[in-house]
Amino acid sequence: MLAHSSNEPQIALEEAEATRDSLTQILLGLRLEGVAYDRCVLHGPWAIGFPAQAAARFLFVARGTAWLQSPGSAWMRLEAGDALLLPHGGAHVLASDPEVPPVALDALERTPVTETITLVRCEGRVRCTAPRAGAAAPPDVVFCGSMRFNLDPLHPLMALMPERMHAGALAQRDPTVPVLLEAMEREVALDRIGFCGILARLADVLAASVIRAWVECGCSDASGWIAALRCPRLGQVVAAIHREPARDWRVAQLAALMGASRSRFADAFTRTLGESPARYVAKVRMSEARRWIAQEGMRVAVAAHRLGYDSEAAFSRAFKRIVGQPPSALRLRPDGR
Numbered sequence: 542m543l544a545h546s547s548n549e550p551q552i553a554l555e556e557a558e559a560t561r562d563s564l565t566q567i568l569l570g571l572r573l574e575g576v577a578y579d580r581c582v583l584h585g586p587w588a589i590g591f592p593a594q595a596a597a598r599f600l601f602v603a604r605g606t607a608w609l610q611s612p613g614s615a616w617m618r619l620e621a622g623d624a625l626l627l628p629h630g631g632a633h634v635l636a637s638d639p640e641v642p643p644v645a646l647d648a649l650e651r652t653p654v655t656e657t658i659t660l661v662r663c664e665g666r667v668r669c670t671a672p673r674a675g676a677a678a679p680p681d682v683v684f685c686g687s688m689r690f691n692l693d694p695l696h697p698l699m700a701l702m703p704e705r706m707h708a709g710a711l712a713q714r715d716p717t718v719p720v721l722l723e724a725m726e727r728e729v730a731l732d733r734i735g736f737c738g739i740l741a742r743l744a745d746v747l748a749a750s751v752i753r754a755w756v757e758c759g760c761s762d763a764s765g766w767i768a769a770l771r772c773p774r775l776g777q778v779v780a781a782i783h784r785e786p787a788r789d790w791r792v793a794q795l796a797a798l799m800g801a802s803r804s805r806f807a808d809a810f811t812r813t814l815g816e817s818p819a820r821y822v823a824k825v826r827m828s829e830a831r832r833w834i835a836q837e838g839m840r841v842a843v844a845a846h847r848l849g850y851d852s853e854a855a856f857s858r859a860f861k862r863i864v865g866q867p868p869s870a871l872r873l874r875p876d877g878r
Contacts, residue, residue: 572691573597573748578741579646580654581661581683588636589663590643596687598627599744600635604731605681608636611704622726624708626748630687631704635680641723652819658737682729686744691836693828697766697814700757706751715754721747769813774799778810782822786829790822829864831858835871 557629576596581589583605594875600609601624610616611624611633619625627633635642644663652660692699712718725743728736748834756767769777782790795818796806810818826848833839845856860868 558774565874572690573745573752574691575599575686575741575745576657576689577745578684578686578737579651579661580658580659580737580740581649581663581685583637583663583681583683584860585637585678585681587663587681588634588638588641588642588643588791589649590645591633591635591685592646593632594630596630596686596689597748598630598633599686599688599748600625600627601681601684601725601740601744603684603726604679606637607681607683608639609705610634610636610639614704616709617705622722622753624722624725624744624747626704626751628690628699628706628752629704629705635683654737658741682723682738684729684744686741688745688748693832693834696825696828698752701766702752702755706755708747711751711754717750718747718754721750749759766814769810770812774801775809778806779814780827786825787847787849790818792818823859823863827860830860830868831864831871834868841868 559627580603583589585605591734600619602619602621604621606620606621609619610615611631616639636643646661650662653663654660690699694700708718708722712722712836721743725740725747728740728743756770766779769779778795782795783800792803792807795810796803799806799809801809807818808823816824830844830848833844834841842853843859845853848856850856850859857869
């Protein structure tokens with residue numbers, strides 16, 4: 542018994558290492574790219590309606606306070622220094638007060654600062670509401686951006702992400718998050734030359750850090766994809782599939798990676814991820830194919846060959862079963878959605 546007990550810490554350490562390696566391999570493939578940023582100078586009372594979009598949206602309250610509401614959810618108060626990531630780019634309203642009627646973002650005065658950064662003002666002729674009587678209060682300042690994931694919408698990480706991720710809620714779990722928030726606050730306070738560009742780069746890193754903290758710290762259900770990654774042996778299988786999506790994976794190969802029989806592996810995989818290994822592999826492969834075609838402009842025939850299909854027609858049929866549309870349709874919709 543004593544010998545068995547002395548091995549337990551080492552076993553636990555090895556399992557933790559395997560889990561971390563699986564998560565690392567998945568997160569190494571995650572990239573976020575800021576495509577457009579707005580620095581909003583808002584004289585209260587104000588309220589802005591942000592439309593739904595394919596890209597993720599990032600919000601950082603640089604000065605003042607704000608209230609945020611997404612359809613079907615309660616108002617959420619944000620303080621100066623708060624940051625929020627909306628991975629799915631859902632519609633929402635940002636306001637100085639929940640009672641203020643919103644104005645569409647596109648209706649506000651916009652001044653280009655750089656190719657990707659715009660100054661947005663809510664004042665003067667385009668004012669959200671009538672100004673309050675008395676001395677003018679300092680404007681609220683919100684820094685917001687649109688970000689593009691390099692992950693396909695079919696990727697399980699994207700499917701699991703909630704509608705919004707609050708950086709403050711994750712700060713205590715990941716020491717990187719508060720450091721980045723403090724750096725953004727300093728850039729805003731100092732107002733130095735080029736600070737908008739630095740804010741944009743910090744926003745990219747902060748958004749990725751928020752997602753990492755959410756994955757690592759269990760901010761999701763204990764079942765499904767993340768649960769599979771946390772299982773050392775099953776996590777290695779999932780990581781291998783994502784590392785080599787073009788490989789023609791067979792159940793026997795995947796079972797060998799897990800060190801289990803085919804039946805035991807298939808049962809554990811299906812029970813944890815909610816779908817068969819074959820279905821999961823097909824989704825990952827078609828997710829990669831959609832990225833190749835929609836984002837990289839790869840020809841359908843080339844994608845079919847890379848994935849080992851005998852013909853473009855066979856690939857197109859398999860693609861449509863998983864994605865719901867033929868690969869040729871992606872040429873008409875660059876976002877692949």
